[in-house]
Amino acid sequence: MLLPFIPEVGHFALILALMMALIQAGVPLAGAATRRPLWMAYARPMALGQFAFLLVAFASLMASFLLDDFSVAYVANNANSQLPWYYKATAVWGSHEGSMLLWCLMLAGWGCAVAGLSRRLPAALMARVLGVMGLVGSGFLLFVLLTSNPFTRLLPNVPGEGADLNPLLQDVGLIIHPPMLYMGYVGFSVVFAFAIAALLEGRIDAAWTRWARPWTNVAWAFLTVGIALGSWWAYYELGWGGWWFWDPVENASLLPWLAGTALLHSLAVTEKRGSFKSWTVLLAIFTFSLSLLGTFLVRSGVLTSVHAFANDPTRGAFILILLGLTVGGALTLFALRAPRVSQAVTFGWLSRDALLLVNNILLVVMTVTVLLGTLYPLILDALGLGKVSVGPPYFNALFVPLTALLCLFMGLGPVARWKRMPARELWRRLAGAALGAVVLAALAPLVYHGRWNPGVSLGLLLALWLVLSLARDLVDKLRHARSLGAGLRRLAPAYWGMQLGHLGLAVTIVGVTVVSNYNVERNVRMAVGDRVEVAGYTFALRSLGKRRGPNYVADVATLDVSRDGESRFTLHPEKRLYLARRMPMTDVALRPGLLRDLYVAMGEDLGDGAWALRIQYKPFVRWLWLGAALMAAGGVLAVADRRYRRGREALRRNDEVTAS
Amino acid sequence: MKRRLVRLIPLALFAGLAVFLYRGLGHHPDDRESALIGREFPGFSLATVADPDVRHDASLLAGEVTLVNVWGAWCPTCREEMPQLLTLAERGVRLVGVDYKDTREAATDFLTTFGDPFAVNLFDPAGSLGFDLGVYGAPESFLVDREGIIRYHHTGYIRPEDVEQEILPRVQRWRND
Numbered sequence: 035m036l037l038p039f040i041p042e043v044g045h046f047a048l049i050l051a052l053m054m055a056l057i058q059a060g061v062p063l064a065g066a067a068t069r070r071p072l073w074m075a076y077a078r079p080m081a082l083g084q085f086a087f088l089l090v091a092f093a094s095l096m097a098s099f100l101l102d103d104f105s106v107a108y109v110a111n112n113a114n115s116q117l118p119w120y121y122k123a124t125a126v127w128g129s130h131e132g133s134m135l136l137w138c139l140m141l142a143g144w145g146c147a148v149a150g151l152s153r154r155l156p157a158a159l160m161a162r163v164l165g166v167m168g169l170v171g172s173g174f175l176l177f178v179l180l181t182s183n184p185f186t187r188l189l190p191n192v193p194g195e196g197a198d199l200n201p202l203l204q205d206v207g208l209i210i211h212p213p214m215l216y217m218g219y220v221g222f223s224v225v226f227a228f229a230i231a232a233l234l235e236g237r238i239d240a241a242w243t244r245w246a247r248p249w250t251n252v253a254w255a256f257l258t259v260g261i262a263l264g265s266w267w268a269y270y271e272l273g274w275g276g277w278w279f280w281d282p283v284e285n286a287s288l289l290p291w292l293a294g295t296a297l298l299h300s301l302a303v304t305e306k307r308g309s310f311k312s313w314t315v316l317l318a319i320f321t322f323s324l325s326l327l328g329t330f331l332v333r334s335g336v337l338t339s340v341h342a343f344a345n346d347p348t349r350g351a352f353i354l355i356l357l358g359l360t361v362g363g364a365l366t367l368f369a370l371r372a373p374r375v376s377q378a379v380t381f382g383w384l385s386r387d388a389l390l391l392v393n394n395i396l397l398v399v400m401t402v403t404v405l406l407g408t409l410y411p412l413i414l415d416a417l418g419l420g421k422v423s424v425g426p427p428y429f430n431a432l433f434v435p436l437t438a439l440l441c442l443f444m445g446l447g448p449v450a451r452w453k454r455m456p457a458r459e460l461w462r463r464l465a466g467a468a469l470g471a472v473v474l475a476a477l478a479p480l481v482y483h484g485r486w487n488p489g490v491s492l493g494l495l496l497a498l499w500l501v502l503s504l505a506r507d508l509v510d511k512l513r514h515a516r517s518l519g520a521g522l523r524r525l526a527p528a529y530w531g532m533q534l535g536h537l538g539l540a541v542t543i544v545g546v547t548v549v550s551n552y553n554v555e556r557n558v559r560m561a562v563g564d565r566v567e568v569a570g571y572t573f574a575l576r577s578l579g580k581r582r583g584p585n586y587v588a589d590v591a592t593l594d595v596s597r598d599g600e601s602r603f604t605l606h607p608e609k610r611l612y613l614a615r616r617m618p619m620t621d622v623a624l625r626p627g628l629l630r631d632l633y634v635a636m637g638e639d640l641g642d643g644a645w646a647l648r649i650q651y652k653p654f655v656r657w658l659w660l661g662a663a664l665m666a667a668g669g670v671l672a673v674a675d676r677r678y679r680r681g682r683e684a685l686r687r688n689d690e691v692t693a694s
Numbered sequence: 695m696k697r698r699l700v701r702l703i704p705l706a707l708f709a710g711l712a713v714f715l716y717r718g719l720g721h722h723p724d725d726r727e728s729a730l731i732g733r734e735f736p737g738f739s740l741a742t743v744a745d746p747d748v749r750h751d752a753s754l755l756a757g758e759v760t761l762v763n764v765w766g767a768w769c770p771t772c773r774e775e776m777p778q779l780l781t782l783a784e785r786g787v788r789l790v791g792v793d794y795k796d797t798r799e800a801a802t803d804f805l806t807t808f809g810d811p812f813a814v815n816l817f818d819p820a821g822s823l824g825f826d827l828g829v830y831g832a833p834e835s836f837l838v839d840r841e842g843i844i845r846y847h848h849t850g851y852i853r854p855e856d857v858e859q860e861i862l863p864r865v866q867r868w869r870n871d
Contacts, residue, residue, distance in 0.1 A: 202774075272773065316704060323708070330715065358712050365705035372701050413714050425768060425795060557806045617854055618777050637807035648807050 041106050044094025045185040051087035052175040054080050058168030062161035074161035078149040081164050084171060085146040088139045095135060095184055096126050105192040108132060108184040114198035114614045116585035124209045125199045130333060131184035133212060138178060140220045141171050148224055155245060162231035170223055173356045181349045198585065198614030207267030211260060215287055218257025219325040222290060224249040226322035229315045230364060233371040238315065243305035248673040250301060254294045255669035261287050262662030270622050275633050275650045277658060280429040285408040286328030289401055293321040296397035299390050307387060307452060312372045319368060323361040330357050382454040389447040396440045403432045441496040444536060445503035463510065467502035474498050483552060493547025500540040504533055531672025535665050542661030548654035561644040569651035571632060572596045586610040591636055591645060609636040631655045730844045736826035743793050743801045743815040750816060755838045759868045760788045761861065762836045764824055766796040767804035769832040771851050776808040778852045783811035787865050791815040794824045794832050839868045
């Protein structure tokens with residue numbers, strides 16, 4: 035009975051969610067300003083209500099997809115009755131309107147999580163944090179309702195069939211990549227809200243950082259996974275074998291990640307030493323602002339990109355206004371209320387404080403580098419200085435040396451003590467690691483490939499330096515314990531999180547270095563019976579055939595792969611033609627492995643039964659994403675630290691600190 | 695007071711950025727009408743991807759309505775655009791490629807893998823022709839009429855639906871002109 039009205043149910047739920055968000059924004063903030071507990075108490079129920087109604091809206095849209103309701107314009111444009119059900123369900127976030135709805139759902143979800151998990155938060159702080167999140171949510175819900183309503187109907191002329199989901203997006207990568215990425219983007223709204231609340235309250239102390247840090251870590255971990263999944267998706271879905279293109283949309287996700295990484299470290303200093311307060315707040319604002327900027331760039335059509343959504347100037351203008359209000363408001367508040375720099379905290383130029391300061395400076399420089407590279411064409415254009423394009427050469431030329439510098443300091447950081455670290459002691463503890471890294475890095479290319487390669491040695495040097503200094507620090511930490519077990523137990527999850535996170539970066543660097551230098555790529559013409567040898571593997575084309583999938587037809591090649599005369603496995607690359615959009619797609623055949631991937635993509639039919647095939651041998655390419663997984667795991671593990679769980683104890687300890 | 699001014703720096707920087715973003719909205723790449731429309735195709739003297747010893751100049755474009763496509767093997771969007779270009783070539787449109795900021799090796803690989811719809815492929819490793827054309831990023835396409843005048847500028851990816859809706863009607867129009 036209700037079935038035909040599902041889109042209207044969703045639409046009304048969306049409007050109700052907006053109402054709740056408006057109340058969540060207005061009443062608790064006013065209550066916190068005028069110290070009215072009843073008004074402040076509105077925050078939590080409204081956060082829960084907003085999330086519940088958004089969930090209803092989201093479920094309605096998903097139901098419309100599953101029921102093939104092509105009277106809904108968004109469904110008609112992004113699905114087809116032939117589409118398998120799991121892609122119908124995930125097509126909800128396959129294009130602009132639905133992904134914006136997902137964005138709002140997640141924002142409300144984070145608000146709901148804050149309301150549910152941070153119960154011990156002081157009432158005024160809770161009211162302000164949720165109030166700020168409500169403000170952001172209201173803005174985006176208005177955006178969805180006014181410019182990008184996913185429930186708009188195509189009545190009375192209902193199309194009989196939908197236009198289908200973009201074939202590029204019909205993939206498991208799409209099912210999980212955008213939600214992860216958005217969880218990261220949106221997750222930074224929590225620390226942003228904490229920063230604004232702190233500015234409003236005029237107080238930033240160790241307790242505040244202990245409340246804010248876990249949320250930052252989790253958001254950062256989600257973003258890390260999201261970016262890695264995007265890279266992995268591009269790797270196998272674009273049929274190209276590349277894993278990072280410096281595409282504006284990729285950059286848009288890297289920007290908040292870099293700023294967020296700086297924020298994680300700056301929060302650590304603020305918690306432990308009570309310094310860098312203004313800087314931490316500013317970074318929190320920057321990180322979320324860059325998330326918003328990413329949203330603007332992707333959806334306004336200002337920059338062309340393979341990922342760009344169909345664009346509409348009114349949408350761009352709306353997001354720009356939202357961006358201006360959010361960021362401009364936050365920065366104005368910062369200018370007016372930023373905490374005074376405390377003179378009490380001092381540190382020597384060789385100390386963990388100083389090294390983390392260097393880390394922050396480098397990460398901010400990297401962020402600015404990427405930001406400039408992404409916006410440079412836009413800025414030159416606006417200044418009338420002509421139009422240029424900035425490609426991978428610019429980014430690689432600046433990003434690689436900056437990363438190298440960052441790694442150099444990263445090796446020192448964990449070993450150094452707060453406040454002051456004698457240079458001699460630092461040298462004594464790390465000379466071995468440095469020497470080991472240099473020797474191993476110099477030898478590794480010789481052993482692995484038989485020829486010296488400075489690029490590989492440099493990359494491995496950085497990675498080994500990170501790993502060996504981490505190992506040295508661990509050994510030093512365990513040395514004085516009564517037993518190994520006792521020593522291990524004494525180390526806090528936060529410490530393990532740091533170890534794992536840094537190790538993850540080292541693993542990623544190994545992956546980048548090896549695959550960039552030892553990648554073997556052959557473009558060959560093959561007919562049935564032909565053989566090609568690539569990096570020691572023999573690829574023989576056994577047969578060519580055709581296959582019909584649910585919504586596509588495909589040419590399929592079957593290749594036998596052997597090594598040392600011994601048959602190993604078969605690969606089945608496909609060239610698909612998606613019927614609804616008449617769009618050809620390459621379905622890559624991959625043989626993944628920890629030490630190497632074999633990658634076969636079909637190019638064009640060359641006639642006479644021959645095809646162009648792209649065969650690639652990609653050593654250590656998995657390490658890229660393995661490293662990202664380790665980084666994310668590190669971020670999550672650190673949240674398990676006791677000091678975040680014992681809210682009350684933390685508050686009490688903080689009182690002692692302020693008293694002393 | 696001085697401290698307060700320092701704290702205004704982030705706001706000022708953001709305001710500057712917002713101005714550019716706003717201008718960027720005006721300069722929407724999809725509608726960005728090239729200042730070159732109605733003008734002669736800029737002069738050039740370039741070799742081709744296939745042959746370093748050949749030289750072509752703007753007379754290459756005279757005599758037939760031609761779609762000049764600026765691409766590069768480094769550009770993933772160009773790869774997605776190739777099927778549309780192949781369709782256009784099949785439909786009888788003369789295509790001239792400008793291989794922009796690329797290497798011969800990568801470009802040849804690219805064409806072997808994804809097909810080669812181009813009658814001639816100019817090799818522009820320094821991006822000089824791209825610069826004269828005001829190219830903003832690859833891919834971009836320019837429709838040039840028989841007299842060598844630029845008539846239409848398509849920024850970014852030619853979508854499958856653009857073949858019928860945008861490109862072919864314009865090619866027809868300038869052929870009949």
